[in-house]
Amino acid sequence: MKRWDVVIIGGGVIGLSLAWELRSRGASVLVVEKGALGREASWAAGGMLAWFDPHLPEAARGLARLSRRLYGDFVQGVEAASACDVDLRRLGAILLDEVLPGDFRDICRTITPFELEQLEPRLKPSSNGQSPSIQFWPEWSVDPRGLMTALIAACKTQGVDVVTGGSVSRIVVADGRAVGVATASAEFRGGAVVNCAGAWAAKIASGLKISPSPTRPVKGHMLSLKPSHEVLQHVVRAPDVYLIPRSDGRIVVGATVEEAGFATEVHPETIERLRAAAVRIVPELASASVQESWAGLRPGSPDGLPILGETDLPGYFVASGHFRDGILLAPGTASVMASVVQGDSVDEGLAALSPRRFA
Ligand SMILES: Cc1cc2nc3c(=O)[nH]c(=O)nc-3n(C[C@H](O)[C@H](O)[C@H](O)COP(=O)(O)OP(=O)(O)OC[C@H]3O[C@@H](n4cnc5c(N)ncnc54)[C@H](O)[C@@H]3O)c2cc1C
Structure with a gap:
């Protein structure tokens, strides 16, 4: 059975930005998407990059600052790899x-x-x-549909594998570790599994005895x-x-x-x-x-903050709960989550965003 370094559940802006980042760092990546790539919240969004928004909770500000630093290069890289325009506007x-x-x-x-x-x-x-x-x-803005079209093409060009029309129903566990995901018809193995299922994230792994990821x-x-x-x-x-x-x-x-x-x-x-x-x-x-x-x-999420990091189950990570700011926070999330999944140390106030806070 083929085995990837990382299996990502969900092909929205968070899952695909993370796939793009991990692949750029040399990891083999599979994205498993229940419908079509990029057609849920990420397609519906307005695309404001509201880094200064006082409504953004304090604990997410480090991530917003990081995203602000990364956004220009992120868009440039994705546009160059896809030949698609994301309509980045920097007018304020x-x-x-x-x-x-x-x-x-x-x-x-x-x-x-x-x-x-x-x-x-x-x-x-x-x-x-x-x-x-x-x-x-x-502030800046992007066209989220342009961004998703570009990200899909860029991920494919870069060699990210994708399965669409496959709803993940179960995390596969062996020897106390997540080793893959299962849909109704197939199993996919990976060294790490990241739940990027957006509003549906809470439904995944609900059968496991671990802290919940209570998205709504x-x-x-x-x-x-x-x-x-x-x-x-x-x-x-x-x-x-x-x-x-x-x-x-x-x-x-x-x-x-x-x-x-x-x-x-x-x-x-x-x-x-x-x-x-x-x-x-x-x-x-x-x-x-x-x-x-x-x-x-x-x-x-219950406290309005993203849910980012490793869960109580080794090898199983969550990146969800981005609420009104997922387009804004995507490059920062991809950067810190790629480091976390690869075992590197990161700061950006991640402890406050850990899925374990809901234990
Ligand atoms: C009306 C509206 C306006 C917005 N405006 C802005 C804005 O201006 N700026 C901003 O930064 N953010 C905005 N947002 C928020 C932003 O859209 C979200 O925070 C972001 O898109 C979340 O991305 P995601 O990848 O987590 O979720 P999604 O884009 O929903 O992606 C999750 C993916 O997971 C898949 N999935 C779910 N369950 C499974 C399963 N069991 N197996 C496999 N795949 C699964 C889904 O099909 C989906 O494709 C807005 C949102 C809305 C709705």
Whole structure:
């Protein structure tokens, strides 16, 4: 039976970024995906890289800083290997009514209505009659679908093996160690197994007597608008809606945060609420057609932090629970998890993210 150095469960942004990183370090890697690669949360995401977001829990900030350092090279490497464009935009974000993050006062700054008029003439934050605080944060964005398309191609080019349409139902254990995974029809052996199954991570290994990886699905509705002309350059975040411009002129509008189990139906009234919120701050979007609407499942965790590291079962690792920031945290996660899986020491505050915290 063929044996890989590492078997990864789940081909979302976390599983594929880790596969790409491990393969670049010389490991043989198999990704086992229950559906099609990259079509769950990672396909549904907006793609904001909100490194300065004060809502990001403190314990995840080391990982966010690492991802910020790595992102440019990560995108460059994946684009070069795949010949795909991920639409990385480094123009920054305009925040309406957000608290200026204390640690980043020298990086993120308050701007005047005059400066806003220069940056985004069609953005009308006071159209609700109030003058909000306006800030400029030097964040980036990517198109997650472009990123997933590029990552899939880059992993294949680099020699990552992939099985799709195979749902992992069991971790194979021998002599007190994880030695592979099993689907309904096959077994795959590896020196290490990493659970990157996103919102579904808790379901894997639930039969084993080890600390759980208690992820849960957190639904988000989104839509994209196609205005007839360019209306925005920067990401815009307001308390009830955010807008992410793509380079082809589309505006992605998000998002709800709903506890609705694994259901992903799209509710038209929710989409209309988001669209109306977008039109309130950019009135010219009133005439833009809705190009697409969708819903996806973020991998939530009980304390809002990612779950990263080795479990109580030697050889079995988890990398999940990235909630609202998996696109942002992917390169940092891939880097630290590749080191952990290969037995190297890492810092980045990983102890606080360990799956063993749920023992
Ligand atoms: C509406 C919305 C907006 C978002 N916006 C942003 C944003 O702007 N910026 C940002 O950084 N993040 C954002 N996110 C969050 C981000 O999308 C997630 O954190 C990230 O995609 C999680 O990646 P993942 O690989 O863990 O999960 P997924 O992409 O869900 O991948 C997990 C994979 O595991 C597979 N799988 C599950 N069970 C099994 C099994 N038993 N066997 C084999 N395979 C299995 C699934 O089919 C899936 O392909 C958003 C999410 C949503 C839903």
